[in-house]
Amino acid sequence: MNKIIYLDAAATYQKSESVIRTEIDFLTRNYANAGRGICARAVAVDDMVARSRARVAAFLNARTDQIVFTAGTTDAMNMVANMVQMSARTKLLVSDIDHHSARLPFVHRLQARAGVVGICPLDDMMNIDVNNIPYADVFVITAMSNVLGMPQDVAQIVRAARQKNPNVITIVDAAQFVVHNKIDVREWDCDFVCWSGHKIGADTGVGVLYIKNPEDFQPVKFGGGMVNKIQDNNIVWNLPPDVYEAGTLPLTQIAGLAQAIDELVQNRPSLDLIKYAYDELQKIERVKLLTQRDAAVLTFVVDDMHILDFGTLMGAREVCLRVGNMCASWIFKLMGFDGAIRMSVGAYNTIDDVKYFVKSVKEIVK
Ligand SMILES: Cc1ncc(COP(=O)(O)O)c(C=O)c1O
Structure with missing residues (x-):
C-alpha cells in the first residue's frame, strides 16, 4: 500500500479539489489586493471578500459587521485577550478542557497584572459542569476539547455564567466544535467566538472571530485598512469589521473559506x-x-x-x-x-x- x-x-x-481550485482560480485569474484599488479587478476582490464574509455570517447566524477575518483561532484568542479589560481584580475563569491557544493569551495577560485564574469545575464525564459555574468577569469556554471531542452546551454555560455575573465576558473556542456542529451565535449569546479555517477544509492562515458587540471594543492591531481619517493626532477608525482587520487580508484563503463552508455543511x-x-x-x-x-x-x-x-x-x-x-x-x-x-x-x-x-x-x- x-x-x-x-x-x-x-x-x-x-x-478538497474544489477548495484548491477556488484558490488557484483566484491566484491565476482574479488576483489583486482588497480595499485598495478602483480597477475592476480590485473591486472584484472586494466583492469576493464581502461574499465570503456574508457566507461566514450566514454559517454562524451573525451579521457581517460581527465577522472579523483573523489568521486562526490562536490569533483571534490573542486579539480578544488584548481587547477585554483585565486588571488585578479581574476574575478570569478557564477550564481544564482548554487548548493552550485558548487559555494562555488570557492567563499571560492577567498574570502580568498579578490577577488570579479560576478553574471551572468539570463533571464526572469531563464536561464543563453547568451546575457549578463560579463567578467570572472573563470566561474562556472551550466548546469542544480537541482531546475528548465532546460538544459542550455553550448556550447553557453562558446563561449559567450570566446568572453569577450579568456582565461576564464570554469567549468561545469553537475550533473543534465548528467541524461537527452547527453554530448559532444568537442562541449561544456569547461575546466572542473563534475558529480556524484549516480545521474545516479551508487553508491555513485564515480564521474567524465573531464579536457580538463590535462597537464596544477598541482595535488591538494597527495599520492599513482600519483607519478612516487622520488629522494630526486625531485618528478616526473605520467601522467594524474593518477596524479589526489591519493590513492585507489572507485573500486567497478567504476565497477558499467560503467554498470549504459550503462543502462542510453538505458533508460533515x-x-x-x-x-x-x-x-x-x-x-x-x-x-x-x-x-x-x-x-x-x-x-x-x-x-x-x-x-x-x-x-x-x-x-x-x-x-x-x-x-x-x-x-x-x-x-x-x-x-x-x-x-x-x-x-x-x-x-x-x-x-x-x-x-x-x-x-x-x-x-x-x-
Ligand atoms: C480546541 C482548539 N483550540 C485552538 C486550536 C488552535 O488552532 P490554530 O492552531 O489553528 O490557531 C486548536 C488546534 O488544534 C484546537 O484544537
Missing part, C-alpha cells in the same frame, strides 16, 4: 467511523480508550508502550495520527497521562481507512 491513511483531521483537515465527517474504531479498539486488552463512543475523536493509550513508539510504528504503516499532549496539557494532567494517541476523521475518510487503522493497531499491539 502506498496511499497514506490520513486520520488527523482534528489537527488539520485535508483540502461521519462519526460512525469513530464509533466503528471505538468498538474495535475496545476489544483489544492493551488499549485504554480515553474518549466516549459518541465523541468526535478517538483518543487512547496502549499499556506498556510509549505513545511515541506507537505513533512511529503507525507512521511506518503510513497511518497519520496525532500523538502527544495535543497542546491540551491540563486535561492530561487531570486524567493522569502525559499524552495520548488521537485518531480523527474528515468527510474524505472511508471505512476502509478505519479498517486499515484498526488492523494496524492490532498488529502493533498483539
Whole structure:
C-alpha cells in the first residue's frame, strides 16, 4: 500500500479539489489586493471578500459587521485577550478542557497584572459542569476539547455564567466544535467566538472571530485598512469589521473559506467511523480508550508502550495520527497521562481507512 491513511483531521483537515481550485482560480485569474484599488479587478476582490464574509455570517447566524477575518483561532484568542479589560481584580475563569491557544493569551495577560485564574469545575464525564459555574468577569469556554471531542452546551454555560455575573465576558473556542456542529451565535449569546479555517477544509492562515458587540471594543492591531481619517493626532477608525482587520487580508484563503463552508455543511465527517474504531479498539486488552463512543475523536493509550513508539510504528504503516499532549496539557494532567494517541476523521475518510487503522493497531499491539 502506498496511499497514506490520513486520520488527523482534528489537527488539520485535508483540502478538497474544489477548495484548491477556488484558490488557484483566484491566484491565476482574479488576483489583486482588497480595499485598495478602483480597477475592476480590485473591486472584484472586494466583492469576493464581502461574499465570503456574508457566507461566514450566514454559517454562524451573525451579521457581517460581527465577522472579523483573523489568521486562526490562536490569533483571534490573542486579539480578544488584548481587547477585554483585565486588571488585578479581574476574575478570569478557564477550564481544564482548554487548548493552550485558548487559555494562555488570557492567563499571560492577567498574570502580568498579578490577577488570579479560576478553574471551572468539570463533571464526572469531563464536561464543563453547568451546575457549578463560579463567578467570572472573563470566561474562556472551550466548546469542544480537541482531546475528548465532546460538544459542550455553550448556550447553557453562558446563561449559567450570566446568572453569577450579568456582565461576564464570554469567549468561545469553537475550533473543534465548528467541524461537527452547527453554530448559532444568537442562541449561544456569547461575546466572542473563534475558529480556524484549516480545521474545516479551508487553508491555513485564515480564521474567524465573531464579536457580538463590535462597537464596544477598541482595535488591538494597527495599520492599513482600519483607519478612516487622520488629522494630526486625531485618528478616526473605520467601522467594524474593518477596524479589526489591519493590513492585507489572507485573500486567497478567504476565497477558499467560503467554498470549504459550503462543502462542510453538505458533508460533515461521519462519526460512525469513530464509533466503528471505538468498538474495535475496545476489544483489544492493551488499549485504554480515553474518549466516549459518541465523541468526535478517538483518543487512547496502549499499556506498556510509549505513545511515541506507537505513533512511529503507525507512521511506518503510513497511518497519520496525532500523538502527544495535543497542546491540551491540563486535561492530561487531570486524567493522569502525559499524552495520548488521537485518531480523527474528515468527510474524505472511508471505512476502509478505519479498517486499515484498526488492523494496524492490532498488529502493533498483539
Ligand atoms: C480546541 C482548539 N483550540 C485552538 C486550536 C488552535 O488552532 P490554530 O492552531 O489553528 O490557531 C486548536 C488546534 O488544534 C484546537 O484544537
